[in-house]
Amino acid sequence: MDMELWYTEKQTPDHGITSKISRTLHHEQTDFQSMDVIETKTFGRMLILDGMVMTTDKDEFVYHEMLTHVGMSTHPNPKKVLVVGGGDGGVIREVLKHPSVEKAVLCEIDGRVIEVSREYFPAIAGALSDERVDIQVADGIQHIEAHKGEYDVILVDSTEPVGPAVGLFQKPFYQGIYEALKPDGIMVAQTESPWFNRELIAQVYQDISGIFPVARLYTASIPTYPSGLWSFTLGSKGKDPLDVEMSQLPELDTKYFQPDLFHALFKLPRFVEGLTQGE
Ligand code: AAT
Structure with a gap:
């Protein structure tokens, strides 16, 4: 069975956005924030800082x-x-x-x-x-x-x-x-x-x-x-x-x-x- 991985940004304490991901490309903790790059099925690559979407290939x-x-x-x-x-x-x-x-x-x-x-x-x-x-x-x-x-x-x-x-x-x-x-x-x-x-x-x-x-x-x-x-x-x-x-x-x-x-x-x-x- 294929593993399904989903990314969720909790945009408020009670609401979020969720997207299926194919892989994680990068993760690090910089001097200022945590930084991730993930590949999503719908929006392409996403740059995420401190768990929040900053930019995606598609939008x-x-x-x-x-x-x-x-x-x-x-x-x-x-x-x-x-x-x-x-x-x-x-x-x-x-x-x-x-x-x-x-x-x-x-x-x-x-x-x-x-x-x-x-x-x-x-x-x-x-x-x-x-x-x-x-x-x-x-x-x-x-x-x-x-x-x-x-x-x-x-x-x-x-x-x-x-x-x-x-x-x-x-x-x-x-x-x-x-x-x-x-x-x-x-x-x-x-x-x-x-x-x-x-x-x-x-x-x-x-x-x-x-x-x-x-x-x-x-x-x-x-x-x-x-x-x-x-x-x-x-x-x-x-x-x-x-x-x-x-x-x-x-x-x-x-x-x-x-x-x-x-x-x-x-x-x-x-x-x-x-x-x-x-x-
Ligand atoms: N175009 C990318 C969208 C962003 S990135 C915002 C950038 O602001 C980050 O790289 C962060 O490191 C930088 N930043 C934060 N504080 C400072 C500061 N005091 N001086 C200079 N740069 C700073 C933003 C998208 C916002 C909307 C997401 N929902």
Whole structure:
């Protein structure tokens, strides 16, 4: 009889996602977190940190495109971009699709995430070898403090708010990002599930709208993340994404993001819109 192996992420104390696996490719405890790479029947390879799915071969494009292209398309001329976290390289790959980009800095706290992604996720991590990429293995909070007024766009691709990522969801970090951005700079952060992280989303939205003149919330469908519906929060010192002319958006090689979707993104379902209105 064939052994059946299943992986379950307990996304909340009472609910999870489960997937049949064909094999385990890697397991280690890094200085920061436990890291596993497993091969699943449905979503291909999965990168798991501290028991939580970070990325999978099949649906990674949604998260990486949607964290990247909304802010990058709103900025008129993004040349210097910072990615905080994101050691798998997926956001960097998307950033480099914008021809204006001259330098993309990756600030990932755990160098082992970068090395293991290079080995097991070449289609995601391959862009890390591009000559425009500068890899810094460091805490994003310290990097932000040390680089004032340098960046056009800052993208926060962080783990859930536990361990080293706790500070990445707090107001002083967003204030630091504001200061690390140039005068027309834009930030976007991944901000978890509108089903399971409502207080966090409302708090982050309030913090970002208290710091940046423009704040916008949008969502995307990511089947392997908790609840399948994911949120992103944008803060802009300059342009409002609502004022972006669709016809001016650059033609990008993407699978989820597209110009017609851009404006629809900011029309939120009521239970998500409420999170931006202090409800
Ligand atoms: N694109 C991959 C998706 C991720 S990975 C998030 C990364 O953030 C991890 O590699 C982690 O090591 C890094 N990280 C955590 N804290 C810090 C910090 N303080 N500074 C820099 N990097 C950090 C995230 C997916 C989230 C959603 C999963 N459900």
